[in-house]
Amino acid sequence: MAHTVFPERLQARLDPITVDEKVKEAKAALLKHIKRSIYIYRVDCGGCNGCEIEIFGTITPIFDTERFGIKNMASPRHADILVYTGAVTRAMRLPALRAYEGAPDPKLVVxxxxxxxxxxxxxxxxxxxGGTDKLIPVxxxxxxxxxxxxxTIYGFAMALGILGQRLHETHLHQAEGEQAPLLHNHLPYKMKVELEREARILSGYRYGRELVNRFMDTLDAPDGDVLGSVNRLITNEDDPRKVEVFSELKDILEKKVVGMR
Ligand code: SF4
Structure with missing residues (x-):
């Protein structure tokens, strides 16, 4: 250390930086998703500015999305992703449309x-x-x-996954007579609809579908013990939110189909 006349206790000492294992894992996961840099352009259609403050909090030091290659641009002509904030107001309709038309394809709208x-x-x-989707596809x-x-960072990472798909887009054409395989074909149609509807109400479209598919998989018990199989699904699940959803689906199964309640 350099010589100094001041006593040791007054010396500035930087605390060693330690990063939590979970933070390291989250960063590695994000970097896995984000494989190229992207430019974003913001269009404020008529909000209170709270969203802008959060976006600037995201792109400036501390959260610093530039380390992932996410940069804010001053023109839609250079943008990969257009970020629309605020409700669509009458006065901002045309500028918002102009920004959309000005961005090169393939572009994404957030x-x-x-x-x-x-x-x-x-x-x-x-x-x-109303929302942005009243004006342009989101x-x-x-x-x-x-x-x-x-x-915000999570949303951009999701957007990057979609952007990657668009860049490597392939057009699939359905052959004559080709039909997509139906899932859980052995279950009665009305029961499937009822279970799927309940799961989506409880967990949203995407996660609801995942959960109801897991639930319906268990109904195909090889030993014929359907309720035993459902009970095993519930007791083996660690996440209390999923347990709640599975329990509600089990109630429907018992009430409407098995007729036990
Ligand atoms: S969602 Fe709307 S009200 Fe809330 S901070 Fe953003 S612009 Fe403001």
Whole structure:
């Protein structure tokens, strides 16, 4: 250390930086998803500016999305992703459309914040048309009022997955007579519909479908003990939210199909 006349206790000492294992894992997962740099362009269609503050919190030091190659651009002509914030107002309709037309293909549209997704607290204002999807097709919704920087980074990572698909797009054509295989074909149609509907109400479209597929897989018990198989699914599940969903689906099964309740 350099010589100094000041006593040791007054010397500045930087604390060694230790990074939590979970943080390391999350960063590795993000870097796995994000394989190329992308440029984003923001279009504020009429919000309260809260979303802008969070976006700037995300792209500036601390959260610093530039380390993942996500950069904010001053022109839609250079943008890969257009981020629409705020409810679509009458005055911003044309500028928002111009930004969309100005961005080169393949481009993605992110609807940001509760206002961008649905119109939010301004949805019934006289000059508001609703969310971004009232105006242009939206690829990713990042909900929240406003979304946190972590949610924002996650949304961009999701957007990058879709952008990658668009860049390597292939067009599939259905051959004559070709039919997609139906899942769980052995189950009665009405029962499937009822279970799927309940799971989607409880967990949303995507996760609801995953959970109900897992549930319906267990109904195909090789030993014929359907309820035993469902009970095993519930007791072996660690996540209490999934246990709740599986239990509700089991109730439906017992009430409507087996007739035990
Ligand atoms: S979602 Fe919330 S923070 Fe974002 S613009 Fe709307 S009111 Fe403001």
């Amino acid at each position: 609807s940001y914040g509760a206002c961008g997704c649905t119109g939010g607290i301004f949805h019934d204002n006289y000059c508001v048309w 690829d990713i919704y990042i909900p929240g009022c406003p979304p946190s920087p972590a949610q």
